[in-house]
Every structure is written in structure tokens, then in C-alpha cells.
Amino acid sequence: MRKLGPPTAPTTAVLVITAAILALFVLAACEDEAHPQDTPGATQTAATTAPTASLPPPSFPDGTTPALVVRVVDGDTIEVEVEGETYKVRYIGIDTPETVDPRRPVGCFGEEASAANRALVEGLIVGLEGDVSDTDTFGRLLRYVWLNSQEMVNAILVRDGYAQASAYPPDVRYQEFFDGLEAGARSAGRGLWGPVCLETSAPTPAGSPAEGACDYSGTSEAVIKGNISTNSGEKIFHVPGGGFYEQTVIDEAAGERWFCSESDAVAAGWRISLR
Numbered sequence: 001m002r003k004l005g006p007p008t009a010p011t012t013a014v015l016v017i018t019a020a021i022l023a024l025f026v027l028a029a030c031e032d033e034a035h036p037q038d039t040p041g042a043t044q045t046a047a048t049t050a051p052t053a054s055l056p057p058p059s060f061p062d063g064t065t066p067a068l069v070v071r072v073v074d075g076d077t078i079e080v081e082v083e084g085e086t087y088k089v090r091y092i093g094i095d096t097p098e099t100v101d102p103r104r105p106v107g108c109f110g111e112e113a114s115a116a117n118r119a120l121v122e123g124l125i126v127g128l129e130g131d132v133s134d135t136d137t138f139g140r141l142l143r144y145v146w147l148n149s150q151e152m153v154n155a156i157l158v159r160d161g162y163a164q165a166s167a168y169p170p171d172v173r174y175q176e177f178f179d180g181l182e183a184g185a186r187s188a189g190r191g192l193w194g195p196v197c198l199e200t201s202a203p204t205p206a207g208s209p210a211e212g213a214c215d216y217s218g219t220s221e222a223v224i225k226g227n228i229s230t231n232s233g234e235k236i237f238h239v240p241g242g243g244f245y246e247q248t249v250i251d252e253a254a255g256e257r258w259f260c261s262e263s264d265a266v267a268a269g270w271r272i273s274l275r
Helices: 012-034 040-049 110-121 153-159 175-188 262-267
Strands: 065-072 077-082 085-091 125-129 141-146 224-228 235-238 257-259
Touching: 065 085, 065 110, 077 125, 085 153, 110 153, 141 153, 153 175, 224 262, 257 262
Parallel strands: 085 141
Antiparallel strands: 065 077, 065 125, 077 085, 125 141, 224 235, 224 257
């Protein structure tokens, strides 16, 4: 019987293959150490620590007050928040067709004007610029409204045919500018100067009261105050410029009311104030 000898030594080819495999494992381990960002955990960390880009706040003309627009009432009126207080703002120098007065039909292009105003300012921070008067007869702030240092909402609405230029002295700082923009909108037939509205009734030229407009305001806004005397119960109406007009406050819950014209007030049983 032949005895078994020692195990046969590995051949040269086997040794070469084994060495090559080991080299590949070592190379892979080195690449993992050199590029830790390629691992899922490293990618998440890098994304988390990356700085977040933010847009700079808009810049406004000097003398303006920043305000957040919290609601758009119609084409030329908004509500804003300034330092935690809410105010209603009426745009100076322009007038858009009526949409919210229950006593008046919706004006041609009124809904479009409201939508345009909403698209311009809703939810944004705007700059409020005053003129001579601080408020109107309804207690609303009178302001020019800026989107930034170059774009004024009042002007955009006139330029694009959503509003007509309407002068209410003494607040006329930009009135010539508005009149020029309206002339361009008329010439181009934009918005309320286009065929749709002209087929019904053309808007009144700038500076002229609209047909059927209220006394003293020249627009659809009723500004005559129908007051009831607390002493005598007498119904007395006050017109802008009257001796008691500014100090008279209308309480509609008590039966007091606003009138569009003096004839309306007289027909309803009110007499004009003697002062």
C-alpha cells in the first residue's frame, strides 16, 4: 500500500487570482473612506446643513409705511395690517367700477378690476404713501399703494384699463400722471375703455362726474350723512363742508343712514342742516 504524501502546494495561477481579489477589496474600502458624501447618511447631513436662500424684502419710496394686505375689498379698496392694527385703505386718485355696494348694480369691468387688484396685492407687503388728507369721510386711509420702489398699484390699474383717473383735491400729487395713463388706456381700448363696456355706457372722462353718480363724491359713494337728533328726534342730513359734517357719526342700527343725493334725503323725510 502506497502512503499519502503532504498536501499539494497551490499553483502559481491560483496565487495570482487570490491576490487580485484582495486588491479589489482594499481599493473599494479606500474609496469609501475618501468619499463619505456618497453614502445616504452623509447626503442627508449635507442637505440639512446647506444654507436656505431667501428673497430680500421689497424696497419702497422714502416716506412710505410697510403694510401687509390681509383682504382685497374691491378694485380700489383693501384692508391692511400695520403693527398689529387693521385699517381699510382707499386708493387715491382713481376709481374702479362698483362691485360691493348693495344699492348699486355691478359696474362693467368691476369684477375684472377686483380680480386684478387681488392678483397685484393680496397677501403681500406693500408701501403706503399719503397725500394731504389722511382719511376720507368713511374713515378709510387715503393712500398711494406701492409694490416696490418703481411700481404703484394705483397707476397700474389705470394704465391697464381697470380704473379711471379721478381727482379728489387736495390729494392730487400724481393726478397728471394718472390722467396720462388713462389717455393711453383709452387710446388702446384697454379694459373698461374697450368694446365690452362701450357697448353699454362709456366711462366718464377724467375729471367729470359719472352719470348717476352721487352728490359731492362724483362716484357711487354716498357721502351725505342722514343723522337723527338725540334731543328732538328730528331727521337732519349733513353734506360735506357743512358745519357739523365732520363731527357727525352715522349709526345705522339707530335708523341713521347715508344718502347718495340731497333729493334722496328729502324724499326719505330728512331736512338739510341749517349750518
